Every structure is written in C-alpha cells, then in structure tokens.
Amino acid sequence: MRFVVLDKEPSQSAHDVQEMRQAVRRFLGSLDTGRRSAATAAFGSAERTEWSYLPGPRPGLPLVEMTSGQQELALALLDLGCGVTGARTARGVIELERVRRRLVTGVDEIDGDRYWFRVFGDPEGAGPWAWRVNGHHLAVHITVVGDSIAVTPSFLGAEPAMVLSGPRRGLRLLADEEEMGRALLADLAPHQRSIAITGAVAPDDVLTRNDPVAELDRIPRGLSYADMPSPSRALLERLIRRYFDRAPGWYGETCWQNALDAGLDKVTFAWTGSDQRGQGHYYCVAGPTFLLEYDNTQDDANHIHSVWRDLRADWGEDLLARHYADHH
Numbered sequence: 001m002r003f004v005v006l007d008k009e010p011s012q013s014a015h016d017v018q019e020m021r022q023a024v025r026r027f028l029g030s031l032d033t034g035r036r037s038a039a040t041a042a043f044g045s046a047e048r049t050e051w052s053y054l055p056g057p058r059p060g061l062p063l064v065e066m067t068s069g070q071q072e073l074a075l076a077l078l079d080l081g082c083g084v085t086g087a088r089t090a091r092g093v094i095e096l097e098r099v100r101r102r103l104v105t106g107v108d109e110i111d112g113d114r115y116w117f118r119v120f121g122d123p124e125g126a127g128p129w130a131w132r133v134n135g136h137h138l139a140v141h142i143t144v145v146g147d148s149i150a151v152t153p154s155f156l157g158a159e160p161a162m163v164l165s166g167p168r169r170g171l172r173l174l175a176d177e178e179e180m181g182r183a184l185l186a187d188l189a190p191h192q193r194s195i196a197i198t199g200a201v202a203p204d205d206v207l208t209r210n211d212p213v214a215e216l217d218r219i220p221r222g223l224s225y226a227d228m229p230s231p232s233r234a235l236l237e238r239l240i241r242r243y244f245d246r247a248p249g250w251y252g253e254t255c256w257q258n259a260l261d262a263g264l265d266k267v268t269f270a271w272t273g274s275d276q277r278g279q280g281h282y283y284c285v286a287g288p289t290f291l292l293e294y295d296n297t298q299d300d301a302n303h304i305h306s307v308w309r310d311l312r313a314d315w316g317e318d319l320l321a322r323h324y325a326d327h328h
Helices: 010-029 033-039 068-105 175-187 190-196 230-244 249-262 314-327
Strands: 115-120 129-135 138-145 148-150 154-158 197-199 268-273 281-286 290-296 304-310
Touching: 010 033, 010 068, 010 115, 010 138, 010 148, 010 249, 033 115, 068 115, 068 129, 068 138, 068 154, 068 249, 138 314, 148 314, 175 230, 175 268, 175 290, 175 304, 190 197, 190 268, 230 249, 230 281, 230 290, 230 304
Parallel strands: 197 268
Antiparallel strands: 115 129, 129 138, 138 148, 138 154, 154 304, 268 281, 281 290, 290 304
C-alpha cells in the first residue's frame, strides 16, 4: 500500500509553512511580555495534545485579551491553517458563538471572544513547532515539521445549527455536513439502508470525544463504499472531500489521494438515530487513513459537533516519527 506523504507538494507546502512562520512572527511580535508568555509554550509540553471543544478556559491567549490589531493578526493565522473554505467556517463558528450568547443573555458581547491561541516551540528554529486555536466548538491544530504540516484533529461545531430567532434568524452553519450526509442516506436502497443504519438512538456526542488518539473500536462499521451503487459512491466522495476542505487546498488533495491509494472500497458509512429533521442523528465515515464524525442530538437536534481525525497524522505523528528517525 502506498501513501503520499504530506510534503509531496514541496513548493506549495514550503510556501504555506513560510507564510505561517511569518504570520506567527507578526502575531508574537505584536504582543507584550505578558501576552507573549501566555501565548507560547515548549513543543514538548503535554498541553500540545490536550484539547477540548467544550466551553471553558484553555491555556493560551484568548482573543478577548488582545488588542484589535492583535486579533486581526491572530485570525489571519487561523485563515492560513484552514484554507479558503475552512477559514470561512472557522470564522463562522466564532460569529455564531456571539449569536448564541446574544440569544441567551440578550446582551451583545457580554465577555468578548474566548478563543485561545497558543504557539508551541520555536517557529524560527529548525525543530518541530506547532500552533493551535481552541475554544467552544472550534479546535484547529497545526503541526509543522520542516516544510511539512499536519492539520488534525480538526473540530467544528454549531450551536444553534440554525438560528431560529433574532436578527440572524436563518443563519445556518455546517449545513453541507448535514445535507450531504442526509442525501447519501436517502439515496441508498432499503437493503443498503438497513446495513448503513446501525442503531435507533444516536450517541449524545461524537464517539472519539477529545481523545488524544482516535480509536476505531467504538466506531460503527455500517455500509462499505464497495457495496454502494455509483450515485451513492459519488455522494460519499463529496462528503469526504467536504471535510478535507477544512485544510489548505493542496493538503486536502493530498489527503484525498491517500484515501484513494488506501482503497475507497474499505471506507464505510454508518448512520445512527432518526433520519427525520428535528430528531437526533449521528454519522461517521471511516477509512484506513481517516475518520469523520458528525453528531446532532442536543437542543432538539439543532446543535452540531463534527470532527476530522487523521489516523496516521494527528498531531503530526507520522512527520515527527520520520523527523526523529532521521535526526536521531
């Protein structure tokens, strides 16, 4: 089995890494001593692989404690890590959190944006380094080794998934992730649906939660790509690529090529819960190289959690293994 390593696009990868270095340099350079201390940590820190998508404080420097100029620099870095499509969604998560707070309290910007930025290691040095953005419903993790990067775990959530009242009524985030999953399930013949639907009650969250390592033992198998008709296969391919669009374009294409090389016939799609809107539902797509999970069960099924895990490259583990083998 052949995998395309994530530095096979040397010019684009090196270009993106250089842009990230410059963006981190500008961001850290804008901070005073106290803020810079909060925003940085050693690459070997255990915090690097400890993450959450729930409300609550994180290590790092939150947007709310930055000046407007520093916030612009931080969000520009977020854009670089997510690619064009992913950046729109990531910024949408931050905006939706403001809407959620406004709906709950009736007050605008009650405490500012609480999304924590953290840089691990030395972006100016020759060793591995990383940066991340963590907060409610947003977790972006970028690991840099030489001129190569890894972008997972990648978590995006939406609460509410559709805004039902107020001035932003009708605003809907992660709509494609929901509609593509529904379209795939609806396209299946009855005997195929009976295999794809693995239970009547959806789990209350993505099954891998915020585990540092994604385990497939608890993931339902469902229906394989090999057992789907051609139209359903095309829908499943679109769904997979939607998640890969959360990364810079060349990176997503490389992940797609790795999935092809590993064999799409080995990819499975499972749905748990109701197929009726307003009812809790969950789906997952699992292959040899990746895992995608989507859950919409809370708040009358108007609260989405979705995650992309790379089974080889979460936290840059494959890149780090090669780096340490080469240098030690």
